[in-house]
Amino acid sequence: MSEIRYDRLHDTHVIIAPERLHRTDYSVKRDEVNIEHKNCPFCEGNEKLTPPEIFAIRGKGTFANEEGWHTRVVPNLFKAVQIEMPYKHHYGPFEYLEGFGAHEIVIDTPKHHTSMVQWSQENVEEWLQTLRQRVSDLRRDHRIAYISLFKNEGTQAGSTQAHSHTQVIGLPIIPKIQKEAYARSYEYYKSNEHSLVESVLMHEEEDSRRIIANSSDFTAYCPYASTYPFEVMISSKAALGQIDTISDESIKELAPLLLGVLKKMKIQLDSFDFNLCISTPPLQEGSIEHELLSSVDEACRFSIRIMPRIYKYGGFEQSTGVVINPVTPELAAKLLREEKDA
Template sequence: MSEIRRDRFYNRYVLIAPERLHRPDLHVNSSTHKIPKSRCPFCEGNESLTPKEIFALRDNSADSVGWKTRVIPNFYKAVQIELEDISQRDGMFEHIPGVGAHEILIDSVCHECTMQKLEVASIENWLRTIIIRIEDLKKDKRLIYLSIFKNHGSSAGATQEHPHTQILALPITPQNEQSFLKHNMRYYRRHGRGKVEDMLYNELLAQERVLYNKGSFGAFCPYASAYPFEVMIAPKKNIASLEYCSRDDLLSLADCIKVVFSKLHAQLGDFDYNLYFNIPPINPNFENESYMSYLHKNYRFSIRITPRIYTLGGFEISTDMAINPVSPEECAALLNSKDAK
């Protein structure tokens, strides 16, 4: 039976409709265009095929073999750090130059290694590299918000097979983040806690949708999941952003990510997905300055993994309301089954 559930994170509604699971257009896997490793620009030994690296976890000279993770400018960058952040208006038409940074983090040297195949230490290296880039980009006070995400598979928008992560630094706060800051502050003033804190607490209490509960982090299929097999990972203590994690926290998070992807892979195979970080603004501006001093009290960063196993239609696009054909309770039960361990 269908249900309309309220997603308290985004303050929106999601339609859980199991009957739509059997639509003929449902598909599970697709793949990106495969190229030989000898011509993959992200593979070790092909460093000359990319722009000069911004950063790498390595013990030798830049732009050579011997790295663990590597960060380069996106060759097809959406924003440019060289531009000036000056807004312009012509009547109703307002714009600012596309100032910002667009970087590619190559997750590891392994061309075939998706998250479930990486060692926990390699996932920790990936997380450490993201932290280093957050801390560096934060120094540019023009940059307000970071979008950190992974696309895997053509259905998720990936164009390169080699596992990688994108980091976009923007001079504005996206509308959905502004909305979350506003509603999270309202929730905090009413309850003395942030939304993510209460979401995780109640999920761990209910136990119906929990996938992982060890160390500093918990993972669960959200009550109002917008996608089948969607997973949310959040800290069990107040950690506003990834860069505030201790070494033990990072190890716990890396273990959590590996366990979650192993469970997903056991049920879905090599599935297409988007992964993204929800982190607070990195610098204040006129849009967010009233929230910044409260972040360590009411904001917990989180990670979302959204498998892309079916195509969005007109209802989703026209209403900005998702239809999910698999209940999160059923997803959690499948992911926690013996076959997924």
């Protein structure tokens, strides 16, 4: 039987319809590629094929734009926005801002890995440390109101480069969907004196059917109103800060949980495309209400969202904004939870 479920975090409805699971357009597998490419601009030894690096975690005695790095950040060669553009707002019937912003590529690993599942725990820790540094640095530019932190893995998820990488986009605006989400989080916190994510986690823990794994400070679960089949959220149980302020201790705890979840997903889904995004609340004076800024860590808990792209959406989803998910999150969590040795 299908259900129309309400997603409290994103203020959307999702139709959970397991009857549609066996449609012919449903497929979870893709061809796995892991071939060294001599001309891959993201591989170690090809540093001259990218713009000069902005930041890198490197081995001792190594130099910028040479071999010896563990993670490396460069400007996107095909920028959506550019930091060199004037920060100028044009008003009128055709209002627009000039294409100011930051668009960076985090090269996740020097090896030609095509999936996060191939990473080691140390890789994940250094990746999180790199993201922490880049968001912290970009927040110092008060022209940037919002930072989007996301990873596309596989062509179905929008990736055009096989080598594992992450993107950081800083904008002079806060997208409407994000502004509304953080406003809801703040209003909930103000009314209830605890965060919406904390409330969701409390109910998920009580129900337990959608919980995949726990650590001291983080919970991995399939959301009650999952938009995507096998969607996973990893959220902090307490106010641990945001990606730019999270501690080394939290990173060391988060890394094995994230990697373990991805490996469980691979066992169930084989090679699969997915999008991953990390919560990045706006933290600039003037971009949102001061009250939210002063309580942002409490109101907006740190979270990672993993969205497998294994099911094609059609006209209904595009025209209504209501997604049909053929896999119940209870079943997805049960299957992922049973993979003890992932």
